[in-house]
Structures are given as structure tokens and as C-alpha cells.
Amino acid sequence: MTKVHFSDVAVMEVSNTVFKHKHATRNTLARNRMLARLTEAAEQGVLLATHDNAELMWLRRHVGTDDIAEPEPYLFCLQHDWVVLTPAERALRTIKGLAEFHPDWAFWGYDAALLWGLEVPNDLLGPRFLVKTGCSVPLSAGCRLLRPQAAGALERVDGVRVTPFWRTVEDCLLRAPFSYGLAIADSALRAKGISRDDLCERLQADCEGRHGYRRAQVIASHADGLSENGGESRFRAFFIAYGFPVPELQVKFRDPLDSSQVFRVDYFWRLEDGTCVIGELDGKGKYALQNDEGRESVDPFVAERQRESHLTMLGHKVLRFTFDELKNPGKLAEKMRLAGIPQWADLAEQWRRQWYGR
Template identity: 30%
Template sequence: MKRHRKVIALLRDAEHEHRCAVPGDRALYHALRRRVGSREVVSPYPNLFADIAYWDSLNAEDRSLHMIRALARIHPKWTFAGLSAACVYGYHHAYSLHDGSVSIASPKGSGRNDADRLHRIYMRSVPRWQCRGIQVTSPARTLIDCAGMPFDQALSIFDSALRAGHVTAADVATLMVQTNCDEPAIRKLLRHVNPLRENGGESWAYARIVGLGYAEPMMQVEFDNPNSPDMPYRVDFCWKLADGRIIVAEYDGMAKYADAGNQKRASLQAKLDYERRREQDLAAQRVSAVVHFFFEDVADVTRLDDKLAEAGVPKIR
């Protein structure tokens, strides 16, 4: 299709600002729609556009943020809520939660003219905050609205918000009793929330572990490092049992090793040597088993269950 200087400039300016492009007049709108038809441009939301190659390079969270930033320009009075607010705050979460929709707080229900991908979350009184120049619900309200997600997905958002220092468990509990919400889900999340977990993967793994009925592990426990006393070993999960055994579990600690032909074999071998030495040092401190599990293990609870059971992690139910 013929090059259109104004369309190219509009798309490039939007990319520079990490948002979707918004046409300023009908001529640009129709020029962009024609390019949607020829698959040069994508329109993820009404009146929002992006170069298709650029859009394909973005992950699900970045796509949501591109739409949110553009919509905040068009609708400066909107207050983004739920997963959309969590994205703006930068809270860790699974990309699989994104379905192409945008959530806003609203004192009324869905309107007849609302876009299909607009999700309104009813709030009689909207607690408004500013984050990165975008109006969002308060951290506490954002967590309450995310509590309706599956426990193993919502926990990473709760952990991340507390880890960032944006909110406390007490703040959420106080707002919970003032709000029409899923109190059992929120109480469960507040019972398990822990800012010591360092990323969304650890939060997800922890939720799966307790969901299988295993005893709750301690988090980020430190052990002596005789080779570097000022840099102790820190493990993701740890169980100290009544019989004196200590079991350690690491989420994605060493990842999948490359094959022997990998050009980075020397550095991989150094990592393997370090991990072997580390496990020897942990064993000298009464660690009886070290479990390594990866994304695939956590995704398949049967595999995760087998690994934990083989290591001797106790179940409480």
C-alpha cells in the first residue's frame, strides 16, 4: 500500500511514547483502517492503532500498557482499575491473565456505547491515585479487585504490591470491611502474602505448594557460605522438620542447561561447579535434600507433587 507520511509519523511518535496511536482527524482514521485491512496495522481497541510488526514484538502486559496510555490521553477522567491498575503500578503477574480488555472504575454499570473490551468495575466511591501520570485506583483497592483471580495468580500481585512498599496488609484488611468484595478470597491472600518472595514466579510456586497441601515453607532463609562469609547462601523455600532434617527448594535456580555444543559451555560449567559446591556446603549444614523445580514443574502440579514428596516435604492435609 502507498506510503502515508502522516500515518508513519503518527505511528512512530506513539511507539516512542510506548502507547497506541490515536488519529487526530477522520482522514487519518480512514487511512489507518485501510492499513488494518491490508494487515500493516492492528487496532486492538476502537480508535487505537499500532504498526503490526511493532505490536507483535510486545508481550501481553506491554500491549495492555500501550492501550492504557493511549486511553488515558483520550479519557483523562478515567480511573484504571483491577489488572489494568496493577499493570500501571508494575505489580508482577502472569501474562496469561491478559485478554485484551481494559478495566476502569465506575460508579455506574456498563454503558450502551461502551467498547466490547472495556470492563467497568463498580465503585460507589473511587479511591483515585496517580502513578506514572495515569489515574488509577489506590493500591489497596487494586488488590481487592484482583483478589477475584485464581489464588495462585493473585498472590504474586499481592506480594509485589507489599514488596514495593505501596500498601500494607492492614490497609487492605481495613478497606475490605468497607467494600462489597470477595472477603474469603482476600482473607486467604492476606494470610499467605509475603513481600520476601522476590518475584512472581516464587509467589506462583509457593501458592501451588500450599495448594497441594504441603506445610508452608520459610522464605529466603540464609545459610553460611564458607567461601564468602559476607555473601551467605539464600534459598527460596525452606522446611526445618522436627526430626532435624532441613529441606530446601529452589524455583528455576539453574534453569535448563544447554547441550555440550553450546558456545557458552565454559560459563555453564562454572555455574554447575558453583551449584555443586553450594549444595555440598548446604549439606554440611544439615540440609538433607535440595529440590530444583522449573516453570514446567510448577505448571504441572503432578510433577511438582512428585518432586516435593520424593524430597520428604511433609503434607499437613
């Protein structure tokens, strides 16, 4: 037997630098892979959902760093992308992420309305509306549960299971405040091309006797598919509730300086003394000029001044509104009275009796 002495064995020492380099390389690869997945999810309009424990641990270690956020448990996104989203966009991404993480989940109420493309005011976005018997998963804003047997047949929108379109509209109108419900009802009429009478008949057939039915009918009786967005609907709700005459919507005028250009105004009042008042809700989208061949992009800050000056040349008063004015209804009402739009107490009282039932 041959004896081997330690002095005859060559021992190779591996520098710690090599181990550190390999570890750093693995971390870089993992980071690049996860950031790529987060970027892909953002491009698809969803939050990243993962069932992989290793990925989950890595993501949570890096929340608050590496530009990573966790808006809902188990759902992740790039922080810089999340902060620039509107509340509706955030809600949609959250719903789609939850649906991917929990394939058995379905959605109703305001969540389903968002997926159907209806106008859901930001103040209604928050708690999730789930079709299930219980929710053991903590959600940042809680949840509203609807038992599957009460939801009935479900449909899919963008891969997410939701209550059918008209069932969704009805659920929203049965619980929404007046101005918010009007935004949803207007967008439903606009999407389906039906009249307010059709909506009232549908509510009567499907919802009579349910809690909130009377108020849902009040909303439906004032709905108008010509309203182009939720902001316009909410201001019209103010006009109705505070006793002002309801204006005509989306009235068209030829530009007095260029007959090929057409202006479409949000509100138009024809008063008893022959005076006409144009009402305009501020917003970037409306400052594109429109001609017979379609829309032409115009710098909104320049076009705002141009549009108002041209409308004034028509010989009508132009009354501008901003969303913040809804926070002070008394001051807004005074502004309208000063513009010559009459406020009738009997109209306001009629609405109050309809809405509050007394």
C-alpha cells in the same frame, strides 16, 4: 475584436508519469510520517491513538501491511514491536493508549494494579476494568465496569487515572483466585514495606461484609513481602494448598568456593530430621551472582550450572522448579515428596476449609 484560433494556442501535455510521481511522493511522505509516529509511541511505551479521520483511514488501510497492527479499535502499533512484548507489557500499552484516546476514562482492578507496578499474573490480563457508567466502545476482550461513585477518589499513575493503591489491592484480592491473589498481595507488601497483619487489618477496616472478603483475608494471611516475583508467589500458594510446609524465603548463603559471592535462594526447607532442601524457580534473572558491592552480570546459561553446582557443595539437596510444573499439581506434589519434603493432609484440609468455607 480579435479572433483567436485554436491553432494559435499552445497546449502543453503533462505526462501521467509526473502525476504518478507526485502521488507516490505524497504516499511516501504520509507513510514516513505515520511510521515515525508509531515508532515514537513505541519508545514511549504506548499505543498510537488518533482522532484524525485521515490518519485513521491510512492506518487501517495498512493494517497487516507496512508492519502495522491494530490491537484495539483506534489503537495502533508496529507489529514487530507488539509480538515481542510480554502480556503485561501489551496490557500496559493498551491501557495507556485507551487513556489517551478517552481522557475521561479511569481504570480499577487488575488494570490499576498493573499501573501501580503490582504482580498481576498473565491469566488475569484480558478484559479492561473501567471506572465509568457504560462502555459504548467495542473492546477486544470486553470490559468490567465500576460506577464512578463506587470508585471514590482517583489518582494518576503515568498520566492515567486509577483507583488509589490500597483500594486497587483490595479490589483485586476480593476477586482473585488464591495463587494469583497471593502474587498481588506479596508485591503490595514488598512495595509498601508493611506486614501481612497490617494488610489483614486494612482489609477488615475497608472490606468486611463485601463479597469475597473471607477469601481476601485468607490470601492476606499468607502474604509475604520477601517473595520477589509472581512465579515465586504462585509456587508458595501451591505448597500451602497441597499441605507442604511453607519454606523460608530468600535465604542467603556464601559461595563455598568464593566467600565474596552470595547466593540468595528462593525457598529453603529445614526438615524435622535435620535435612535441608533448597528450592529454586528457574528464571534468567536469578543467575546473576551477587557480591557485597552489588550484582554482576553473568551469562544465564553458564551461571545456571555454576550456581547449582555451588549450592550442592553446601551439602543440601537442590530442587528445581519450572512454571510448567504448576499445570500438573499431582506430579509436582510427587516430586516434592520424593525430595523428602513431607506432605501433611491436615494442613491441606485446613487450607480448604479456610478457602471454601467448609
